[in-house]
Amino acid sequence: xxxxxxxxxxxxxxxxxxxxxxxxxxxxxxxxxxxxxxxxxxxxxxxxxxxxxxxxxxxxxxxxxxxxxxxxxxxxxxxxxxxxxxxxxxxxxxxxxxxxxxxxxxxxxxxxxxxxxxxxxxxxxxxxxxxxxxxxxxxxxxxxxxxxxxxxxxxxxxxxxxxxxxxxxxxxxxxxxxxxxxxxxxxxxxxxxxxxxxxxxxxxxxxx
Amino acid sequence: xxxxxxxxxxxxxxxxxxxxxxxxxxxxxxxxxxxxxxxxxxxxxxxxxxxxxxxxxxxxxxxxxxxxxxxxxxxxxxxxxxxxxxxxxxxxxxxxxxxxxxxxxxxxxxxxxxxxxxxxxxxxxxxxxxxxxxxxxxxxxxxxxxxxxxxxxxxxxxxxxxxxxxxxxxx
Numbered sequence: 001x002x003x004x005x006x007x008x009x010x011x012x013x014x015x016x017x018x019x020x021x022x023x024x025x026x027x028x029x030x031x032x033x034x035x036x037x038x039x040x041x042x043x044x045x046x047x048x049x050x051x052x053x054x055x056x057x058x059x060x061x062x063x064x065x066x067x068x069x070x071x072x073x074x075x076x077x078x079x080x081x082x083x084x085x086x087x088x089x090x091x092x093x094x095x096x097x098x099x100x101x102x103x104x105x106x107x108x109x110x111x112x113x114x115x116x117x118x119x120x121x122x123x124x125x126x127x128x129x130x131x132x133x134x135x136x137x138x139x140x141x142x143x144x145x146x147x148x149x150x151x152x153x154x155x156x157x158x159x160x161x162x163x164x165x166x167x168x169x170x171x172x173x174x175x176x177x178x179x180x181x182x183x184x185x186x187x188x189x190x191x192x193x194x195x196x197x198x199x200x201x202x203x204x205x206x207x208x
Numbered sequence: 209x210x211x212x213x214x215x216x217x218x219x220x221x222x223x224x225x226x227x228x229x230x231x232x233x234x235x236x237x238x239x240x241x242x243x244x245x246x247x248x249x250x251x252x253x254x255x256x257x258x259x260x261x262x263x264x265x266x267x268x269x270x271x272x273x274x275x276x277x278x279x280x281x282x283x284x285x286x287x288x289x290x291x292x293x294x295x296x297x298x299x300x301x302x303x304x305x306x307x308x309x310x311x312x313x314x315x316x317x318x319x320x321x322x323x324x325x326x327x328x329x330x331x332x333x334x335x336x337x338x339x340x341x342x343x344x345x346x347x348x349x350x351x352x353x354x355x356x357x358x359x360x361x362x363x364x365x366x367x368x369x370x371x372x373x374x375x376x377x378x379x
Protein backbone atom coordinates (compact mmCIF):
# COMPACT_ATOMS: atom_id res chain seq x y z
CA UNK A 1 0.00 0.00 0.00
CA UNK A 2 1.17 3.45 -0.86
CA UNK A 3 1.63 5.33 2.37
CA UNK A 4 0.02 8.71 2.70
CA UNK A 5 3.40 10.22 3.42
CA UNK A 6 4.67 9.04 0.03
CA UNK A 7 1.82 10.66 -1.88
CA UNK A 8 2.19 13.85 0.07
CA UNK A 9 5.95 14.07 -0.34
CA UNK A 10 5.77 13.18 -4.03
CA UNK A 11 3.27 15.91 -4.77
CA UNK A 12 3.97 18.50 -2.11
CA UNK A 13 6.36 20.51 -4.24
CA UNK A 14 3.95 20.78 -7.13
CA UNK A 15 0.82 21.38 -5.03
CA UNK A 16 1.56 23.54 -1.99
CA UNK A 17 -1.97 23.18 -0.58
CA UNK A 18 -1.69 19.40 -0.39
CA UNK A 19 -2.07 17.99 3.12
CA UNK A 20 -2.44 14.45 4.46
CA UNK A 21 -5.91 13.43 5.59
CA UNK A 22 -6.78 11.03 8.39
CA UNK A 23 -7.66 7.69 6.87
CA UNK A 24 -8.39 4.26 8.29
CA UNK A 25 -7.48 2.40 5.12
CA UNK A 26 -5.92 3.96 2.05
CA UNK A 27 -3.75 6.94 1.32
CA UNK A 28 -5.79 10.11 1.58
CA UNK A 29 -4.98 13.69 0.81
CA UNK A 30 -6.73 17.01 1.06
CA UNK A 31 -6.21 19.75 -1.49
CA UNK A 32 -7.51 23.21 -2.26
CA UNK A 33 -10.42 23.29 -4.70
CA UNK A 34 -8.43 25.31 -7.22
CA UNK A 35 -5.66 22.73 -7.36
CA UNK A 36 -7.90 19.64 -7.40
CA UNK A 37 -8.22 19.18 -11.20
CA UNK A 38 -4.46 19.54 -11.74
CA UNK A 39 -3.73 17.12 -8.89
CA UNK A 40 -6.17 14.55 -10.24
CA UNK A 41 -4.63 14.90 -13.69
CA UNK A 42 -1.17 14.37 -12.25
CA UNK A 43 -2.35 11.30 -10.34
CA UNK A 44 -3.87 9.89 -13.50
CA UNK A 45 -1.08 10.69 -15.95
CA UNK A 46 2.05 10.42 -13.83
CA UNK A 47 1.15 8.11 -10.95
CA UNK A 48 -0.95 5.56 -12.82
CA UNK A 49 -4.20 6.18 -10.94
CA UNK A 50 -6.17 5.47 -14.07
CA UNK A 51 -9.54 4.47 -12.64
CA UNK A 52 -12.09 6.67 -10.88
CA UNK A 53 -13.91 4.35 -8.46
CA UNK A 54 -16.20 6.85 -6.89
CA UNK A 55 -17.00 10.51 -6.74
CA UNK A 56 -19.13 11.73 -3.90
CA UNK A 57 -19.52 14.57 -1.45
CA UNK A 58 -19.91 15.25 2.25
CA UNK A 59 -22.23 17.77 3.83
CA UNK A 60 -20.69 18.54 7.22
CA UNK A 61 -23.79 20.44 8.46
CA UNK A 62 -25.77 23.54 7.63
CA UNK A 63 -23.67 25.60 10.07
CA UNK A 64 -20.24 24.26 9.16
CA UNK A 65 -17.84 26.19 6.99
CA UNK A 66 -16.50 24.92 4.69
CA UNK A 67 -19.73 23.00 4.40
CA UNK A 68 -19.28 20.74 1.36
CA UNK A 69 -16.36 18.47 0.60
CA UNK A 70 -16.04 16.60 -2.68
CA UNK A 71 -14.34 13.20 -2.49
CA UNK A 72 -12.65 11.30 -5.32
CA UNK A 73 -11.61 7.68 -4.92
CA UNK A 74 -8.95 6.68 -7.42
CA UNK A 75 -7.60 3.24 -8.15
CA UNK A 76 -4.47 2.22 -9.99
CA UNK A 77 -5.08 -0.90 -12.06
CA UNK A 78 -1.31 -1.21 -12.54
CA UNK A 79 -0.29 -0.90 -8.90
CA UNK A 80 -3.53 -2.14 -7.25
CA UNK A 81 -3.58 0.86 -4.95
CA UNK A 82 -6.23 3.30 -3.92
CA UNK A 83 -5.93 6.96 -3.14
CA UNK A 84 -8.56 9.29 -1.76
CA UNK A 85 -8.56 12.96 -2.69
CA UNK A 86 -10.80 15.50 -1.04
CA UNK A 87 -11.39 19.18 -1.64
CA UNK A 88 -13.63 21.66 0.16
CA UNK A 89 -16.03 23.75 -1.89
CA UNK A 90 -15.24 27.41 -1.46
CA UNK A 91 -18.80 28.73 -1.38
CA UNK A 92 -21.15 27.24 1.25
CA UNK A 93 -24.34 28.68 -0.25
CA UNK A 94 -23.62 27.90 -3.90
CA UNK A 95 -21.06 25.10 -3.81
CA UNK A 96 -19.12 24.48 -6.99
CA UNK A 97 -16.27 22.23 -8.07
CA UNK A 98 -14.39 21.61 -11.29
CA UNK A 99 -15.68 18.67 -13.30
CA UNK A 100 -13.39 15.73 -14.03
CA UNK A 101 -15.47 14.31 -16.89
CA UNK A 102 -12.65 15.31 -19.23
CA UNK A 103 -10.27 13.08 -17.22
CA UNK A 104 -12.61 10.14 -16.59
CA UNK A 105 -15.81 10.01 -18.69
CA UNK A 106 -17.25 7.76 -15.98
CA UNK A 107 -17.43 10.78 -13.68
CA UNK A 108 -20.39 12.04 -15.70
CA UNK A 109 -23.18 10.30 -13.80
CA UNK A 110 -21.37 10.52 -10.46
CA UNK A 111 -21.26 14.28 -10.79
CA UNK A 112 -24.89 14.40 -11.86
CA UNK A 113 -25.85 12.41 -8.77
CA UNK A 114 -23.71 14.64 -6.60
CA UNK A 115 -25.37 17.69 -8.08
CA UNK A 116 -28.80 16.13 -7.59
CA UNK A 117 -28.27 15.13 -3.98
CA UNK A 118 -26.07 17.97 -2.69
CA UNK A 119 -26.53 20.78 -5.19
CA UNK A 120 -22.83 21.00 -5.98
CA UNK A 121 -22.39 22.52 -9.42
CA UNK A 122 -19.64 20.81 -11.40
CA UNK A 123 -18.18 23.43 -13.67
CA UNK A 124 -17.37 22.12 -17.13
CA UNK A 125 -19.76 19.19 -16.92
CA UNK A 126 -21.23 18.50 -20.40
CA UNK A 127 -24.77 17.74 -19.21
CA UNK A 128 -25.40 18.67 -15.59
CA UNK A 129 -28.99 17.58 -14.96
CA UNK A 130 -30.59 15.76 -12.07
CA UNK A 131 -30.24 12.02 -12.36
CA UNK A 132 -32.34 10.48 -9.55
CA UNK A 133 -34.93 13.07 -8.66
CA UNK A 134 -36.95 14.63 -11.44
CA UNK A 135 -36.11 17.89 -13.23
CA UNK A 136 -37.65 20.76 -11.34
CA UNK A 137 -37.45 19.10 -7.93
CA UNK A 138 -36.76 22.04 -5.62
CA UNK A 139 -34.52 20.39 -3.00
CA UNK A 140 -31.26 18.50 -2.67
CA UNK A 141 -32.20 15.50 -0.54
CA UNK A 142 -28.85 14.52 0.96
CA UNK A 143 -28.22 17.94 2.46
CA UNK A 144 -28.28 17.85 6.24
CA UNK A 145 -31.20 20.23 6.65
CA UNK A 146 -33.42 18.11 4.38
CA UNK A 147 -35.61 15.69 6.38
CA UNK A 148 -35.64 12.02 5.40
CA UNK A 149 -39.43 12.13 5.16
CA UNK A 150 -39.20 14.81 2.49
CA UNK A 151 -40.98 18.12 2.00
CA UNK A 152 -44.27 18.66 0.16
CA UNK A 153 -43.87 19.33 -3.54
CA UNK A 154 -45.83 18.89 -6.75
CA UNK A 155 -45.65 15.71 -8.79
CA UNK A 156 -43.24 15.84 -11.76
CA UNK A 157 -45.93 15.83 -14.45
CA UNK A 158 -48.05 18.98 -14.73
CA UNK A 159 -50.64 17.23 -16.89
CA UNK A 160 -51.20 14.53 -14.26
CA UNK A 161 -51.14 17.11 -11.47
CA UNK A 162 -53.99 18.92 -13.19
CA UNK A 163 -55.98 15.69 -13.24
CA UNK A 164 -55.43 14.39 -9.72
CA UNK A 165 -54.81 16.40 -6.54
CA UNK A 166 -51.98 14.17 -5.31
CA UNK A 167 -48.76 15.86 -4.28
CA UNK A 168 -45.51 14.54 -2.92
CA UNK A 169 -45.93 14.63 0.86
CA UNK A 170 -43.72 14.23 3.87
CA UNK A 171 -43.72 10.49 4.49
CA UNK A 172 -45.23 9.50 7.85
CA UNK A 173 -42.23 8.40 9.84
CA UNK A 174 -43.99 6.94 12.93
CA UNK A 175 -40.99 6.51 15.11
CA UNK A 176 -38.28 7.45 12.70
CA UNK A 177 -36.32 5.35 10.26
CA UNK A 178 -37.02 1.64 10.23
CA UNK A 179 -34.13 -0.42 11.45
CA UNK A 180 -33.58 -4.13 11.15
CA UNK A 181 -32.03 -5.83 14.15
CA UNK A 182 -29.56 -8.57 13.64
CA UNK A 183 -27.95 -11.05 15.96
CA UNK A 184 -29.26 -14.13 17.67
CA UNK A 185 -32.96 -13.56 17.73
CA UNK A 186 -35.84 -15.03 15.83
CA UNK A 187 -36.74 -13.69 12.41
CA UNK A 188 -39.94 -12.01 13.58
CA UNK A 189 -38.04 -9.89 16.06
CA UNK A 190 -35.40 -9.07 13.48
CA UNK A 191 -37.97 -7.56 11.10
CA UNK A 192 -37.39 -3.88 10.34
CA UNK A 193 -39.29 -1.75 12.79
CA UNK A 194 -39.38 1.84 13.96
CA UNK A 195 -36.81 2.87 16.53
CA UNK A 196 -39.39 4.63 18.66
CA UNK A 197 -42.81 3.00 18.60
CA UNK A 198 -44.34 5.28 21.22
CA UNK A 199 -45.92 7.47 18.55
CA UNK A 200 -47.53 7.07 15.14
CA UNK A 201 -49.74 8.95 12.68
CA UNK A 202 -52.65 9.08 15.13
CA UNK A 203 -50.71 9.68 18.33
CA UNK A 204 -48.49 12.74 18.39
CA UNK A 205 -44.80 12.46 19.02
CA UNK A 206 -44.14 13.25 22.67
CA UNK A 207 -42.07 16.39 23.21
CA UNK A 208 -38.72 15.45 24.62
CA UNK B 209 -102.82 -34.26 -29.47
CA UNK B 210 -99.98 -32.55 -27.66
CA UNK B 211 -97.20 -34.78 -26.46
CA UNK B 212 -96.05 -33.95 -22.92
CA UNK B 213 -92.63 -32.31 -22.83
CA UNK B 214 -90.52 -34.24 -20.37
CA UNK B 215 -87.33 -32.26 -21.07
CA UNK B 216 -86.45 -30.25 -18.00
CA UNK B 217 -83.06 -28.94 -19.03
CA UNK B 218 -82.00 -26.92 -22.04
CA UNK B 219 -82.46 -28.86 -25.26
CA UNK B 220 -80.95 -27.32 -28.36
CA UNK B 221 -83.13 -29.48 -30.65
CA UNK B 222 -86.25 -27.90 -29.26
CA UNK B 223 -85.17 -24.44 -28.29
CA UNK B 224 -82.45 -23.78 -30.86
CA UNK B 225 -79.30 -21.80 -30.06
CA UNK B 226 -80.91 -19.63 -27.48
CA UNK B 227 -79.88 -19.13 -23.87
CA UNK B 228 -81.82 -16.98 -21.48
CA UNK B 229 -79.91 -15.21 -18.74
CA UNK B 230 -79.29 -11.84 -17.21
CA UNK B 231 -77.00 -9.60 -19.27
CA UNK B 232 -75.05 -8.66 -16.14
CA UNK B 233 -74.40 -12.30 -15.41
CA UNK B 234 -73.11 -12.99 -18.90
CA UNK B 235 -70.98 -9.84 -19.09
CA UNK B 236 -69.50 -10.42 -15.65
CA UNK B 237 -68.86 -14.07 -16.49
CA UNK B 238 -66.85 -12.99 -19.51
CA UNK B 239 -65.00 -10.27 -17.64
CA UNK B 240 -64.23 -12.49 -14.69
CA UNK B 241 -62.63 -15.27 -16.62
CA UNK B 242 -60.57 -13.31 -19.09
CA UNK B 243 -59.02 -10.60 -17.00
CA UNK B 244 -55.91 -9.54 -18.85
CA UNK B 245 -53.33 -8.05 -16.51
CA UNK B 246 -51.14 -5.04 -17.13
CA UNK B 247 -47.92 -6.04 -15.35
CA UNK B 248 -46.76 -2.81 -13.73
CA UNK B 249 -43.56 -4.43 -12.47
CA UNK B 250 -41.48 -1.80 -10.69
CA UNK B 251 -39.41 -3.74 -8.17
CA UNK B 252 -38.82 -7.17 -6.67
CA UNK B 253 -42.55 -7.97 -6.51
CA UNK B 254 -42.37 -8.22 -10.30
CA UNK B 255 -40.22 -11.34 -9.89
CA UNK B 256 -43.02 -12.96 -7.88
CA UNK B 257 -45.43 -11.77 -10.53
CA UNK B 258 -43.38 -13.68 -13.09
CA UNK B 259 -43.54 -16.69 -10.79
CA UNK B 260 -47.31 -16.41 -10.74
CA UNK B 261 -47.39 -16.52 -14.52
CA UNK B 262 -44.99 -19.44 -14.76
CA UNK B 263 -45.90 -23.11 -14.73
CA UNK B 264 -45.82 -23.86 -11.00
CA UNK B 265 -48.49 -21.35 -10.03
CA UNK B 266 -49.95 -20.85 -13.49
CA UNK B 267 -52.23 -17.83 -13.44
CA UNK B 268 -53.75 -19.24 -16.66
CA UNK B 269 -55.95 -21.43 -14.45
CA UNK B 270 -57.82 -18.23 -13.64
CA UNK B 271 -57.86 -16.86 -17.16
CA UNK B 272 -55.41 -14.05 -16.45
CA UNK B 273 -52.31 -15.32 -18.19
CA UNK B 274 -52.38 -12.85 -21.05
CA UNK B 275 -49.97 -10.25 -19.73
CA UNK B 276 -50.47 -7.23 -21.91
CA UNK B 277 -47.69 -4.70 -22.14
CA UNK B 278 -50.01 -2.34 -23.93
CA UNK B 279 -52.46 -0.66 -21.56
CA UNK B 280 -55.00 -0.52 -24.39
CA UNK B 281 -55.50 -4.27 -24.19
CA UNK B 282 -55.40 -4.68 -20.41
CA UNK B 283 -58.15 -4.92 -17.83
CA UNK B 284 -56.34 -5.18 -14.54
CA UNK B 285 -53.21 -3.28 -13.58
CA UNK B 286 -51.07 -5.20 -11.12
CA UNK B 287 -48.81 -2.64 -9.45
CA UNK B 288 -45.94 -4.84 -8.34
CA UNK B 289 -43.28 -2.84 -6.57
CA UNK B 290 -42.18 0.46 -5.13
CA UNK B 291 -43.72 3.46 -6.84
CA UNK B 292 -41.44 6.48 -6.67
CA UNK B 293 -42.75 9.98 -7.10
CA UNK B 294 -40.78 10.15 -10.32
CA UNK B 295 -42.64 7.10 -11.64
CA UNK B 296 -46.06 8.00 -10.22
CA UNK B 297 -47.27 10.17 -13.14
CA UNK B 298 -46.35 7.41 -15.58
CA UNK B 299 -48.30 4.84 -13.55
CA UNK B 300 -51.30 7.14 -13.55
CA UNK B 301 -50.92 7.80 -17.27
CA UNK B 302 -50.86 4.08 -18.05
CA UNK B 303 -53.94 3.64 -15.86
CA UNK B 304 -55.65 6.41 -17.81
CA UNK B 305 -54.79 4.68 -21.07
CA UNK B 306 -56.47 1.43 -20.04
CA UNK B 307 -60.00 1.05 -21.40
CA UNK B 308 -62.85 0.81 -18.91
CA UNK B 309 -63.81 -1.33 -17.09
CA UNK B 310 -60.47 -1.55 -15.34
CA UNK B 311 -59.21 -2.73 -11.99
CA UNK B 312 -56.08 -2.32 -9.94
CA UNK B 313 -54.30 -4.75 -7.64
CA UNK B 314 -51.71 -3.22 -5.31
CA UNK B 315 -49.24 -6.03 -4.89
CA UNK B 316 -47.01 -5.95 -1.85
CA UNK B 317 -46.25 -3.57 0.98
CA UNK B 318 -44.65 -0.86 -1.17
CA UNK B 319 -47.49 -0.55 -3.66
CA UNK B 320 -50.07 -0.66 -0.86
CA UNK B 321 -48.55 1.81 1.60
CA UNK B 322 -45.03 2.74 0.57
CA UNK B 323 -43.81 -0.15 2.70
CA UNK B 324 -40.49 0.33 4.38
CA UNK B 325 -39.65 3.26 2.11
CA UNK B 326 -40.76 6.11 4.33
CA UNK B 327 -38.74 8.60 2.40
CA UNK B 328 -38.85 11.70 0.25
CA UNK B 329 -38.67 9.69 -2.96
CA UNK B 330 -41.44 7.11 -2.52
CA UNK B 331 -45.16 7.43 -3.12
CA UNK B 332 -46.84 6.38 0.13
CA UNK B 333 -49.29 3.93 -1.41
CA UNK B 334 -50.41 3.67 -5.01
CA UNK B 335 -54.00 4.39 -3.92
CA UNK B 336 -52.95 8.03 -3.77
CA UNK B 337 -52.90 8.12 -7.58
CA UNK B 338 -55.15 5.28 -8.80
CA UNK B 339 -58.22 3.59 -7.26
CA UNK B 340 -57.15 0.22 -5.86
CA UNK B 341 -59.51 -2.77 -5.75
CA UNK B 342 -57.41 -5.34 -3.91
CA UNK B 343 -54.39 -4.90 -1.66
CA UNK B 344 -51.96 -7.77 -1.19
CA UNK B 345 -49.77 -7.83 1.89
CA UNK B 346 -46.27 -9.26 1.89
CA UNK B 347 -42.77 -8.18 1.03
CA UNK B 348 -42.91 -9.64 -1.53
CA UNK B 349 -46.18 -11.61 -1.37
CA UNK B 350 -46.11 -15.30 -2.12
CA UNK B 351 -47.48 -16.14 -5.58
CA UNK B 352 -50.43 -17.82 -3.87
CA UNK B 353 -51.28 -14.49 -2.26
CA UNK B 354 -51.50 -12.83 -5.67
CA UNK B 355 -53.66 -15.67 -6.97
CA UNK B 356 -55.89 -15.17 -3.94
CA UNK B 357 -56.07 -11.46 -4.74
CA UNK B 358 -57.07 -12.30 -8.29
CA UNK B 359 -59.81 -14.63 -7.06
CA UNK B 360 -61.01 -11.94 -4.66
CA UNK B 361 -61.08 -9.46 -7.52
CA UNK B 362 -63.01 -11.94 -9.65
CA UNK B 363 -65.58 -12.30 -6.88
CA UNK B 364 -65.87 -8.54 -6.79
CA UNK B 365 -66.31 -8.34 -10.55
CA UNK B 366 -68.98 -11.07 -10.45
CA UNK B 367 -71.05 -8.94 -8.08
CA UNK B 368 -70.72 -5.79 -10.15
CA UNK B 369 -73.86 -4.57 -11.87
CA UNK B 370 -72.59 -4.43 -15.45
CA UNK B 371 -74.80 -1.57 -16.51
CA UNK B 372 -73.35 0.54 -13.73
CA UNK B 373 -69.94 0.35 -15.37
CA UNK B 374 -71.37 1.90 -18.54
CA UNK B 375 -72.26 5.05 -16.65
CA UNK B 376 -69.30 5.02 -14.29
CA UNK B 377 -67.75 8.47 -14.19
CA UNK B 378 -64.16 8.64 -15.26
CA UNK B 379 -62.17 8.02 -12.13
